[in-house]
Amino acid sequence: MRELGTGIGWRPEIADAVEGLAGVDWVEVVAENICAGHLPDSLLRLRERGVTVVPHGVSLGLGGADRPDEGRLAELAAKATALGAPLVTEHIAFVRGGGPLTASPALEAGHLLPVPRTWDALDVLCENVRIAQEALPVPLALENIAALFTWPGEELSEGRFLAELVERTGVRLLIDVANLHTNHVNRGEDPAKALAELPVEAIAYVHVAGGVERDGVWHDSHAHPVPPAVLDILSDLASRATLPGVLLERDDDFPPAEELAAELAAIRATVRGAAIRPTGAEAGPVAAPAPAPRPEAGPVGAPGTRAVDAGVRQRVGIAQAALLSALVAGTPAPEGFDRARLRVQTRALAAKRAGVVARVAPELPEILGGGYRPAFLAYAASRPMRGGYRRDALDFAEHLLIAGRPEDPVARRRLTTWWQERAGARPPGRTGRLVRAARAALVGRRAA
Template structure:
């Protein structure tokens, strides 16, 4: 996989002009479900590709955690889009989204046990064989957990990486949500991430509501995810991170401030990493 670097931003039509005119973005992530698999690519994405900005194709509907194997039609569509976009990788979620032909409309959590790991590993291998570029897998946020999980989230992610050749897309906003909602040991998860398998990191905003933290992608990034990003960079060194925004799009100056906050967290972490190596 061609390494990513710097701070990126998720492409949305509402942010297309900002992305097109902003200097210094390290890479851009594009939602597969927002693209017409048969029609032309949006012109701003063509311009990004021509400028050499690294592009990642991000999917939400493959359903790698389903009991059924990934649908060949969906894999073919992803593969075709990745080639047309010139994507450096495809990323998807460790979740299930349908069963028996019924769509959930959500990224639902998986039971963290050995049986699920085997099902997931088989589905991931099928996806990897069908895609023309590497696959990265993302941890999800959830408002509930399956009863009595056999594995912690850190053990679960380590098991996924051990059984597949996929990379990890670590979402520190999702990790922050699970730490607040379920008591997930975020430090254990960060310690379990091997740098050589880390593709990139997601950062996003959320809000507390009804006693739970909701990963909305529609609010300013709070301190929690930024602190986790800094801690990760302090352990593994420089890494690529991307800001997601899906609603309540802020004015350009506020969006720039959010990107600067992500960049600042990374820089503080790298300083700590450098000092530790020199000690």
């Protein structure tokens, strides 16, 4: 396993600070935020200094029911090559649902959602991982994600799910200790148990990040300082294995460079202070439970060779589409879910959409002023994202124009000009508005 050392997530907002931080051995960049043929100058300078750069994907959705998109895989492969990266990373999550597999409207979450820890979902994930491994020029590592809710009827713990995944595919792991803390608060899962079940030899590196608790729910915000509880889990993990790399994530509300340096120093001190736990009886590790038996009788074939039946993908797809529709399209929550937690997730998804759209299209909050956020949240309540955040910004602007908003004529003209310049079309007239409204109503009935 390649030694990475101590790193930090590279973001454009803190590019200068990252370049000036002492002791940064490597950085991680969100893959979707860069182009292979036009890398940011800051990343090029870091590479020239010998700093390793790892692309971190967020949109493959390897835990989804569909097979990975070939175009997305090709783009990720090109970015890994352009950066000279030793590996690429992604998430154990699904980010979209519906479509031809389930004969239902295609939906985008705009967020990483947890897969059910079932044998069916594991089978689908493993086949998707093998497809991705074949398409990528470097090894793949997958990250455990944070979640606000639990799927009903789960058959494996998080640790056993990850261990089975590694055994079948040989994939490496990116362990996010902040996400283990999040799942401890939100789902009552014991981080020590998860760590005891992990195949620690498969760890490629570790994420550390901050969050905030509101009304008994922990939000993995990446916009707050790393709390002591997360450092405690990092210490526990570092006592069980030598960690090839540890990275600090920060995605919003960026502090001054000296605060980032202090957090990096705390991470280094935590790892150094955690002695490797002795092996054998004197170690006293948390005992890992026996693997849960598969519901099917008989062998399933050698690890990594079991083909996924189309019916399995469809079952997983139907369950994921129903959940996603409840979260982003206002349909009823599927049976067995904590409805209060799903409402929290729905609000979080809408708030994230509003925030990201404001970043990718800053002209919208400028034109709409204080009315931007309530208008966007009202729009998002019944209109799922259908093609990424830039498409979402255009759809939101079109929605406002069709409704004759904003009421201020100067602001409406500015919004019309903004929309025309990017959509390459005229705002629809009365007939077009009626057609679009009818189409939107039909889509809503189908989603229901």
